[in-house]
Amino acid sequence: MVVSIRTGNMLLLCSDNLDDEELWIEKLGIQMIDIIKCKAFL
Secondary structure, eight states: OEEOTTTOOEEOOOGGGTTOGGGTHHHHTOOHHHHHHHHHHO
C-alpha cells in the first residue's frame, strides 16, 4: 500500500505497476520527483 503524505490518498500498488505511472500518479496526486523516490524505495 502506498500513501501520499501530501494528499493523504492511499493506493494498493505492486511492483508490476511501477512502470505504468499513469495508473497511479493521478490517484495519489503526486509529482514527478515523488515517482523517482518511490521507485528507488521499492
